[in-house]
Amino acid sequence: MRDTTAPDDRAPRHCCACGRETSAAVPVSAIDRVSGPPVLVYACPDDAPHLIPRPTPGELIRRRA
Ligand SMILES: [Zn+2]
Secondary structure (H helix, E strand, C coil): CCCCCCCCCCCCEECCCCCCEECCCEEEEEECCCCCCCEEEEECCCCHHHHCCCCCHHHHHHHHC
């Protein structure tokens, strides 16, 4: 079994938001599959900040506690 948590970061990926191919893709989410390991969804550095869910104020408070 391959370790899906260590993808090949050097491989160019297509941004899921703008469709551009980027070698600096950032994984923004993972799609669970029944028949195999989760598929990571990538975005370019420009789009990634808009796609990564930010913690809510409530979550921040809980993490500090
Ligand atoms: Zn993009």
